[in-house]
Amino acid sequence: MTSLKVWIPLAIFLLFCGVAAYQLTQPKDEFVESTMVGKPVPDFELRPALAELPGVSIADLKDGKPKLLNIWASWCVPCIAEAPHLDVLKRQGVEIVGVAIRDRPEDVARFLNQYGNPYTKIGADDLSEIQLSIGSSGVPETFVVDGNGIIRHQHLGDVRAEHVPVLLQKLAEAGAGA
Numbered sequence: 001m002t003s004l005k006v007w008i009p010l011a012i013f014l015l016f017c018g019v020a021a022y023q024l025t026q027p028k029d030e031f032v033e034s035t036m037v038g039k040p041v042p043d044f045e046l047r048p049a050l051a052e053l054p055g056v057s058i059a060d061l062k063d064g065k066p067k068l069l070n071i072w073a074s075w076c077v078p079c080i081a082e083a084p085h086l087d088v089l090k091r092q093g094v095e096i097v098g099v100a101i102r103d104r105p106e107d108v109a110r111f112l113n114q115y116g117n118p119y120t121k122i123g124a125d126d127l128s129e130i131q132l133s134i135g136s137s138g139v140p141e142t143f144v145v146d147g148n149g150i151i152r153h154q155h156l157g158d159v160r161a162e163h164v165p166v167l168l169q170k171l172a173e174a175g176a177g178a
Contacts, residue, residue, distance in 0.1 A: 036135035036151045041069070041143075044130045046123025049100040049108045056097050056123030064147040066174035067095040068167065070119070071131050074103050074111035076139040082158035083115035089164060090118040094171060098122040101131055101139055142167070146174040 045057040061069065070086065072079045086096055098119035100108050108122065125131055134143065134151065144153035144167065153170040155163060 036143075037154055039151060041145060041149050041151060042130075042133045044123075044133070046099065046125055046130060049098070049103060049122040049124040050105055050112075053119065054121045056099060056121045058149060060097055060121060061145045062147070062149040065095065066144065066146045066152070066171050067097055068171070069097050069099065069134075069143040069145050071099050071101060071125075071134075071136045071139055071141045071143075073101045073139045074107040078158035079111075079140045080115055082140050082160070083118070085159045085161060085164055086118035087116050088161075089159075089167060092168065094168070095120050099125050099130055101125050101128055144170040144174050 041058060041061050043058045046055045048055040061067065068086075068089065072082075090096060096118045098121065100122055103124065103126075105124075108124075112119075123130070131139075131141075135154070136143075137156070140158050142155040142159055143151050144155075146152050152174040153167075155167065159167065
């Protein structure tokens with residue numbers, strides 16, 4: 001009876017180790033399929049995150065022109081890393097609409113003064129309601145939205161130099177389909 005008390009837990013532990021080892025040998029799939037691509041951005045209206053810029057509403061995304069919708073926050077370290085790349089997109093004529101998540105106006109202003117402002121409008125999403133309703137799981141996250149308010153592409157994480165051409169292509173495709 002004592003030997004069973006030793007062998008059963010050992011067998012369970014070895015089974016667990018075997019399953020864990022098997023999972024570690026499997027290829028990693030880094031692509032996350034978005035459930036919102038191809039669907040309209042839900043109706044919303046956000047107050048301005050800063051007094052100097054207008055807030056954001058669904059009407060801004062349904063004006064006939066494709067644009068980027070960037071979900072970000074001043075307290076987000078990867079948002080600092082993506083700031084120069086968003087500026088590159090802005091200089092190439094891309095309209096970028098921002099949604100600041102759980103942020104204070106003074107922190108938003110400090111971030112933009114320090115890292116640049118690629119946004120034409122910034123809405124304040126104090127409770128992450130818009131963020132969650134469009135399927136964003138974190139910050140930063142960027143959506144390509146066509147001129148009819150339909151999400152055409154979702155980019156998870158910070159925008160880096162290698163992502164700029166991809167976003168430009170997705171924006172061109174969104175403009176051609178509008």
